[in-house]
Amino acid sequence: MIELKNKKILCRLLLVLICFFLVNCNTKIEEGEVLNEALILKYKTPAKAWTEALPIGNGRQGAMIYGGALVEHIQLNENTLYSGEPSSTYKGTNIRPTYNKVMQLLASDKYTEAEKIMKTNWLGRLHQSYQPFGDLYFHFKGDSISNYERTLDIENSVSTVNYRSQKVNYKREVLASYPDNIIAIKISSDKKEAISFDTFLESLHPTKIIVEGKTIILKGQAPGFVLRRSLENVESNGDEHKYPEIFNKDGSRKPFAKQVLYGDEVSGKGMFFEARLEIKNKGGKIVATEKGLSVSDADEVVVLLSMATSFNGFDKSPSTQGKDPAKVNEQILSELKDKTYNQIKATHKKDYSNLFNRVQFSLENQASTLDISIDARLKNYATIPDLDLNTLLFQYGRYLMISGSRAGGQPLNLQGIWNDKVIPPWNSAYTMNINAQMNYWPAEVTNLSECHEPFFRLVKELAITGKETARNMYGNPGWVTHHNTDIWRPSYPADNAVMYSYWPVGAGWLTSHLWQHYQFTNDITFLKEEGYPLLKGSATFFASWLVENKEGYLVTPVGTSPENKFYYDEKHSSTVSAGGTMDMSIIRENFETVIKASKILNVDAGFRAYIEKLMHKLLPFKIGERGQLQEWQSDFLETDAHHRHLSHLYGFHPGNQITKEKTPALFKAVHKTLELRGDEATGWSMGWKINFWARMQDGNHAYKIINNLFSFVDETSKHRHGGLYANLFDAHPPFQIDGNFGYTAGVAEMLLQSHTEEIHILPALPDAWSTGSIKGLKARGNVVVDIIWKDGKLMKVSLESLKDQIVFVKYGEFKKSIELKAGEKEVLDVAFFY
Template sequence: MNLLSYKKSAKTWTEAMPLGNGRIGAMHFGGVEVDQFQLNEDTLWSGPPAKDKQFDDRESLKRVRKLIDEEKLEEAISETKNMFGPYSQSYMPLGNIKIQYLHGDIAQEYERTLNIEEAISSVKYIVGGVEYRREAFISHPHQVLVIRLAGSIKNSLNVHITLDSPLKYRISNSEAHVILQGICPEKCEPNYYHDNELPIVYGEFEETDAIHFEGRLGTTVGDGKVSSENGILSITNATTVILYFSVATSFNGYDQLPGKYFGELTRKNEESLAEAMSISYEQLKAEHIKDYQSLFNRFKFSLDYEQPENLLDTDDRVKKYGANDLGMVELLFQYGRYLLISSSREGTQPANLQGIWNDLTRAPWSSNYTLNINAEMNYWPAEITNLGECHRPLIKLVSELAVNGEKMVSERYGLRGWAAHHNTDLWRKADPVGGDRHGDPIWAFWPMAGPWLCRHLWEHFIFSQNREFLQKEALPIMKAAAEFCLDWLVEGDNGYLTTSPSTSPEHLFYTGKGQIGSVTKGATMDLQLIWDLFSNCIEAAVVLGLEEDEWIEDVKRAKERLYPMQIGKYGQLQEWSIDYEDVEPHHRHVSHLYGVYPGNQITDGPLLEAAKQTLNRRGDEGTGWSLGWKICLWARLKDGERVNALFQQLFNIVEANNEVFVGGGIYPNLFGAHPPFQIDGNFSYTAGIVEMIIQSHKGYVALLPALPSTWIKGSIKGIRVQGGFEVNMSWDKMQVSNLEITCHAGNPFIFKTSKAVILREEDIEDKSIDPINGLIKIDMNKNHKYQLLF
């Protein structure tokens, strides 16, 4: 089931259908009389790179550490604010294509769909006996948005097409083209809710260092007449019309000023349009589908279910059946993969807080990269669902951020290595945010983004087993992040190493004096992240034969001295080194459970039980991404029924005009509802499904670790596990029935099962069984496929 379908057009943005090729995004509304494509381009951000300004926070850092040691936590908060820097820049909307039909708005048999197996949106309806059809896709091979309009009766198409933008712009015509040119704002201070008030100015532009952009719309018609004037593309008496939209920006790189001349943008657009328009629509469509399916079709997920008798609109079906509709469970899973492919392709910017789709000049949280959970969560499904190439944009961001982070760390703190804080943007901002002391340290001051982002470098290696990537790209960045952590750590109680100042992202605590605090030392998440980075550096050094290097020895010694995790008075895993009381016991963040998921520091024993108690105390309520993290956590904890209960919350349609912070769910177009929209909820759901079916974080593969009782029969194909393996698996009566393994790296495959296994391959060189732990180890040949029957 790979189709979203509706019997009505989109009235609001979160009802529209998302299209994307990694760089260009569009939201297709599908109106009858007026159709709209709201447009985005992934480098369209406010600002040029930040002007060089010296920040020296070494004295502030000394003072805040002294205040924390003296337990003067209120003063420590104030002193920490002295280390704040400017806010990040904001992701901007490009504009709109509007297609006005001259046939009125009374239609019958309306149908609107998004086919995520082909990445094509479509609309059809009947007006006055004519069936009107349109379909759209954004081609990655040709880098254009393509829209096909058709009428069932000859010469029945009469349309006016316009372009506009919420930014400063001007419109012009050239032959059968309409051209939109504009400039982003140089600075856009964030507003964390929907405030769309930015000045819109038409006409000539003043010189600016901001990003310039041009969008160009062209057309071909089989018959009829085309005219282009006064900013309008008019088509009369046509039967079939193909529209092509290309866009270019003056972005020159994260560390360069944008270009200032539209001539280069015009040249790029003309070349793109000429190439796309030189071939047939059928060929454009075929090449688009082939390219997209080379990624999408790698992975199949199927559950055994009965199709509902009445085919409802997708949102109505969710409302009626919720997570009990296993067809919708499948659809939402693959929708996450569709959105990742559509917003993150090799060579593009990584998916931001809203993927690639944004219609507001002041998007929620600036639609930037929020590094204390959200940007990383976007990529949880990348490796495991066979989309390693889609992970590359985030990896490139990390490499660029490390450059700015190294300069920032040296200037601000006088330390080695690199770090980043709560937010970054197109310009790879690494400094703490918060403005002129207006922010709060619980989100503004958090220098631990480096270790978390380095986990993505490590995961790209452990799934791909690409030693060249590890040696040349990943380990140098991981090493520099580790150097910062070595320098940042301070000696605390009993000779242990800890962090100071330290915050647990976005959560407050009560001090022993009953005051509200945010800044302390040794937040559990800090130490889990550093443990994770140190462990991965040590393992990488073993892989590359560098385990005796001096810096690795330093990492090993420091890892042994990290302040250990603590179990608190409620039996919970402590969020801070001190057993503070939570200000919000049901807070949306569960930062101190990083060591359970996505990390692997806590896998059994009392700490794992304490992690479960923490989750129980937090409760199951949650907004979109928070609910998604809980889904992944309970899946890793092998509680499929608990996960299924969380699905019941997630499969809750949030009305498109509801932007109140209530329990999360999904919008009518299945976008994750924080609310407002954040795409991480979609991605974490997809990752959580995989975690329920297969896990490989403990050094072996666990099959069906968290299957709920409603998933009696199913199959999954193309799943990736650590060690360089690809797995196809089917199950019946909640038991594995068939397992097919492709070995991409020549490593032994170790898995756990309580059932007898028949090995169908005669050329398996060696097999060993650990009867106590139920582990089977099979030595495999690289690039060979093996089949096991249970």
């Protein structure tokens, strides 16, 4: 008996120690799950604004959860729901009739006159807009709320709402499953027969509601036309002929002319969509209401929501050639007929964790902030150092990537897959002079290569429309694309202003992602079948676009440095010139990549030799009289000394033409440029500047930008500089998701770099991050890297390659080679470098 009693005491002590260990590892146990508090967004009040709501997504369907205790609002998106149709693209732009005149004016330094001709003759019309799908509401019975909390667990991709009402504890869980293609909601309580609510679906678009048994069906049609510009703006630009939907041939307005047109107003055009909400209840009863369904006295309720559209490809009319969204939804729900919520959740977590758990990041934090709500932590950030918030935002970027970009879906647009407006900022589509690309900067380095696939498909589809644009607009071979696109893949310039619409080198930046994917994965089949043909097509256009300048260098005949202007004399400014630095950087990189890829694949020797000959004649980088990297071929002074775009630094980042070791003078000029532009910026620009200073190997300056980013912004904020909303969405302002991805990529760049054909460990570690670890980052060469450091010094690094290879590893000023064996982890301590 004594021995048995001692065993019981030991067991109890062991249990206490285990609980103590879990608490001190920032975890809690709830319903058998171990949750990492450091990866949970936590709030004490419901969201009052969209930028306080919490995002979930499965790569196709997205939801913003407001988390009201008694009135829950979940705003819905489906990533193919856009306005317009393939015919929405204006294809009447042709530069050839006015090309020679523009060249003559530029040669005479008459930049403003040239720009006026380009504005009138070289631009197209605005692209179409990403659309909100609808809104799901729950009106619960109850009052006197207490113990309220809403969370988003980004480690498991589950959002919860917990509260107490009338002596009953309630809980709601929401998840979006990629494998099951569904949004699932579980509503539970700790008392039987306690769950009662009304639920219904609405939309900003014209819709019809059908209730069948325990199912609510919402059917609608998106706008056949959306114009973000005002009608007055179109008229002032003389662009009425580009918008036949709202203007007559004589330029007069049609009787129904307005910014948004539906159905018969636009010849029946517009994408059809449908949502199906199915309720599974334990106990209680369900009855139909005028708007939806009413559940009363249930023990537990599971809600399954499926959304679909008639989208059937970028080149097919969704109104006449589209899929039947009803059949899509019926198929999805039928496959879940016998599947419980717990099974859906288990499948979802397994799929999601396979991606998310590849990378783990922790920093030693002096302050304990995990029990404080995120909005309060943001407001306190300036006075209370919160390194856990630094790591959380890094992983939040990866969460948004997994939630918004999965194989088979559409690529992340300016707002990912989340939008609540019919006329959203910048159309909530794709801006390709940095923003669309920045969305995918973290994909390879943070070990989410699979999430890159939708972006590659966008490039492939743009190459099809871009070939037509190159032929019809320029009379050139190859393919071209400009500043903006949408789901219909328009590749012509947009409208309104040359400074951000005319930019014909977009294909070069887009295709660089294909090469990066090969560098990180060594997927030779991908390079052969997808990467190289698209790279060659863009190089073909560039080769035909270049002209010789007075010094005999090859330059682009005309272009812009997005989205900046320059003074060409004391009184006049312009945005157009020949041979801009960004143009030349992108074309040089594209040519170099085509040459390397053709050698790897042993193809196109003749074309390779042609491109090599051209590349040697390209205009080189120039350093201006202020010691800065010149933005234009001439040493012009920019009109905005602190402009948010740093387009001319493309060769430094994301490119690798300028490095500290190979081009020290240019590296110094980049440093001077960054100093001149300053640290203040909009949200996405802060993301880019973090990456710039990381490449500059100045971790403390990168961290200074990070601290600027961690400033609280709400819908009432008046300042023009960026920060973070309460839900950690990046504030341009308004919300642009590229700032989130720019931050995540920038943090990775601070801790690991491989763009110089060596694996550089902790190249830009800030003093504030003196002790920490990161596991699972990817280096070029398909090498997984784990790093541990303490007191600002490297302690251990492990490398795992999927192929036999010799790599160079650098730490500080020390660099050594090491032989890696496929599938074997090589662990190095700091002594290896000395």
